[in-house]
Amino acid sequence: MIESENEGAFPTYGTAEPFSEFVSLSESLEFAESSFYSNNRLSESTRAFKKGKLTYGNKGLSPETIAKIYGATLAEDGELTYGANDAAPRLGFGFYRELEDNGVRYYEGVYYPACKASMEGESDNTRGENVTYEGNTTSLDVYALGDTKGTWKQTEIFANPEEAEAWVKEKLGATA
Numbered sequence: 001m002i003e004s005e006n007e008g009a010f011p012t013y014g015t016a017e018p019f020s021e022f023v024s025l026s027e028s029l030e031f032a033e034s035s036f037y038s039n040n041r042l043s044e045s046t047r048a049f050k051k052g053k054l055t056y057g058n059k060g061l062s063p064e065t066i067a068k069i070y071g072a073t074l075a076e077d078g079e080l081t082y083g084a085n086d087a088a089p090r091l092g093f094g095f096y097r098e099l100e101d102n103g104v105r106y107y108e109g110v111y112y113p114a115c116k117a118s119m120e121g122e123s124d125n126t127r128g129e130n131v132t133y134e135g136n137t138t139s140l141d142v143y144a145l146g147d148t149k150g151t152w153k154q155t156e157i158f159a160n161p162e163e164a165e166a167w168v169k170e171k172l173g174a175t176a
Helices: 063-070 161-171
Strands: 002-004 022-038 041-058 090-101 104-119 136-142 154-158
Touching: 002 090, 041 104, 063 104, 090 161, 104 161, 154 161
Parallel strands: none
Antiparallel strands: 022 041, 041 136, 090 104, 104 136, 104 154
């Protein structure tokens, strides 16, 4: 979770904790766009980042994680209460992925400095003729920082997964 947002710099985080085992991630972006025409031609145009949305497929969230990232209330007896007035905190989010090019494997660390989690609806199934595994989906709104660049994402390439994981943990304020 973000402990403090620092004007002109990256946030400071509390304890970095994993959400759940990674299944998938989709990133969709929104841009503010404008075009200007003069002398019968396009003479100026701009496309600026407004916000992003991550759809994080995961194995499933623990009740403790649900309470932390969505602002739900977890009682001592384990009862989890979701409220219309729950306030999700801002947090940092990162992961690494394995890529390959011409038979050479490499690893890309991906870091989003400021996000806010929100729940998606659930669907449940009974066991039929086959057993079906289904994880959870968590949506994260991605915010641009107040630095001069308006940073919303950083990536870096590494030779092995240990380096990529260490980079992500460092970005989130954890030790490798």
